[in-house]
Amino acid sequence: MKFTSTADYVATDDLTLAVNAAVTLERPLLVKGEPGTGKTELARQVAASLDLPILEWHIKSTTRAQQGLYEYDAVSRLRDSQLGDERVHDIGNYIKKGKLWQAFEAEGRVVLLIDEIDKADIEFPNDLLQELDRMEFHVYETGETVRAQHRPIVIITSNNEKELPDAFLRRCFFHYIRFPDADTMRKIVEVHHPGIKDALLTTALTQFYELRETPGLKKKPSTSEVLDWLKLLLAEDLGPEDLKLEGTNALPKLHGALLKNEQDVHLFERLAFMARRQR
Structure with a gap:
């Protein structure tokens, strides 16, 4: 599987090399560059070039790493128990799967975009270290371990609004998209x-x-x-x-x-x- 330029996206030689190196190493590709240089679009075009589906996780200042795994809605379960709803007996009814979970359980390989990671709290990247490294995580409410059936191609974008932790950077393949000549x-x-x-x-x-x-x-x-x-x-x-x-x-x-x-x-x-x- 080799990424190349598409009909809708011009990729320079060094960018093409970076994408393919990250795919070969099975490491997340961290892409930085000025806003508007096509970082987010790169992930979509990688998916198009490799004929893979894409999952997009757009990060906000309030986003927590846990949301990428799953969220447990304890409030809804409590309300349903008070109303005598039968759904309350299956805790899985109250677990919302995040983008990482969806990528891990996909039937085939997918491209996972984690967009503008630098918008989140400084601890956000560190909170994802183990999951991105081991490609698995534990669901405490159900006791199950979710493992990636097929390792996704992870593309992470940053506008350089804040520095990312060294431990996180060590696990990524880095590329800076220079402004086009x-x-x-x-x-x-x-x-x-x-x-x-x-x-x-x-x-x-x-x-x-x-x-x-x-x-x-x-x-x-x-x-x-x-x-x-x-x-x-x-x-x-x-x-x-x-x-x-x-x-x-x-x-x-x-x-x-x-x-x-x-x-x-x-x-x-x-x-x-x-x-x-x-x-």
Whole structure:
């Protein structure tokens, strides 16, 4: 089973190598990178490339590791016992299986996405160490041990909002998705906007990369944002001549797709003001 680029996803050679290395080593693949560089989509495309089902566990600040295993609803069982419900005699009726349990008991191999693990509490990764290592866990309420019938391909994403514990990192194969260079970005754009005119694409990408490299920019626009921007340019039927920054205008056309806070908009307005004063 070898992962390659798909019709909908351009994977660089080093990313392809990282995915296949993690699969061979049977270790979780930890993927970091700027928001919008395709980390979550990578897991979906790995599943598509290998023709496997995918289970997605999206982590929030309130998510606990136990929820990935199972949750026992003691409150519902108590209520049912008071009402004389027959379901109360089978404790399994009150156990909700988590994403890890579903992955472990799947009839075949699956891709398990643990998305944005750095959003959770700092202890969250450590609480999953044993389960991801041994591929099993114990259900205390029923006394059973759940073991993986087929070891899932685990892909974990992080936006680097907080450091992950060393013990957790040792168990992962790590890859950082670098921001695409211009040539790779062209390939990505061609996947999403096939047939886009070369002159428009060249002008737009030149402007985009210049914007990204502007000193003082608080939030650099991502891959997903440049794709949205190009979609708007195509929808408005704009040509390369329409993108030229002239006179007092230092902001790109439809800049709301690229600049996502007022500080960055004000930065470009100040740059335009300074440019005018120097004339």
